[in-house]
Amino acid sequence: MKINVLTLFPDMFAPVQQSMLGRGLEDKKWNLNLINFRDFTSDIHHHVDDSPYGGGAGMVLQIMPIKKALDTIENKGKVIITAPQGKTFNQEMAREWAQEDNLTFICGHYEGFDYRIYDFVDEIVSIGDFVLTGGELPTMSMIDATVRLLPGVLGNAASPVDESFSHGLLEYPQYTRPADFEGKKVPEVLMSGNHQKIAEWRLKEALRMTYKKRPDMLAYRVLTAQEQKLLEEIKRES
Structure with missing residues (x-):
């Protein structure tokens, strides 16, 4: 380009x-x-x-x-x-x-x-x-x-895919070492090695972040059955 x-x-x-x-x-x-x-x-x-x-x-x-x-x-x-x-x-x-x-x-x-x-x-x-x-x-x-969306510009090809707005949701929270910082711990699921559970957690937290900070974005999004179920859980937890 x-x-x-x-x-x-x-x-x-x-x-x-x-x-x-x-x-x-x-x-x-x-x-x-x-x-x-x-x-x-x-x-x-x-x-x-x-x-x-x-x-x-x-x-x-x-x-x-x-x-x-x-x-x-x-x-x-x-x-x-x-x-x-x-x-x-x-x-x-x-x-x-x-x-x-x-x-x-x-x-x-x-x-x-x-x-x-x-x-x-x-x-x-x-x-x-x-x-x-x-x-x-x-x-x-x-x-x-x-x-930054052009092929090869970002080091990790998955980076622009998982970011905020890429799927109509804000990005889920990210963590790195140390696993425990002054009593604030990384969610255990992220260290479990269970990729299916991690993917579900990330989707739920992306929905939670969007629901709390940019609810207007959800008004224009057609939710899947899984997303609807997770969003209902988030509302009950709130």
């Missing part, structure tokens, strides 16, 4: 070039192409913004440098822009994007974009109902969520 990012601050993208994602870059599991659209301005001072027609506070990003930068990308794939009016990013979108060969993100700043830029965009996406100074942080979050 190749990811193109149009941004005024390419240096901000150092975090997605570290750790496992950085290793994935080195192993050519994915490629990152950072484009500073300030380089595509036509005036001597490299202005990328201007005051809005009709008046008002703040400055608006001009369409020309962004469109020129877009035109240099041969295979743009899905073009994504971060904006408050967009649909909220989630794990399902990350899975869909991970199937693409190319993605292109446009990061905004100031008071937003000249609205005509949306004519060249496939998806408008937000990461929540709050305002940031620019689109770089949301874009990095979405890149991380997407790239």
Whole structure:
């Protein structure tokens, strides 16, 4: 996968070039192409913004440098822009994007974009109902969520399968050594070696975690007979 990012601050993208994602870059599991659209301005001072027609506070990003930068990308794939009016990013979108060969993100700043830029965009996406100074942080979050699903990026192929949201549930609790820490003990079933019992415990605890912390997720989930039985047990135990 190749990811193109149009941004005024390419240096901000150092975090997605570290750790496992950085290793994935080195192993050519994915490629990152950072484009500073300030380089595509036509005036001597490299202005990328201007005051809005009709008046008002703040400055608006001009369409020309962004469109020129877009035109240099041969295979743009899905073009994504971060904006408050967009649909909220989630794990399902990350899975869909991970199937693409190319993605292109446009990061905004100031008071937003000249609205005509949306004519060249496939998806408008937000990461929540709050305002940031620019689109770089949301874009990095979405890149991380997407790239980690690519084959070979994470060391353990099962990791993205068992995580929160992957099956419509939050992840079950995890434990490691020591088995007893200040009187807080690891559940015995996890040390039993009985894989069937462990799988059932993990499913029940994932349901419990979701029921207690994100019950809204269960409203949209069709429960299996086993999950329904476990959920009833959880409610009685609560």
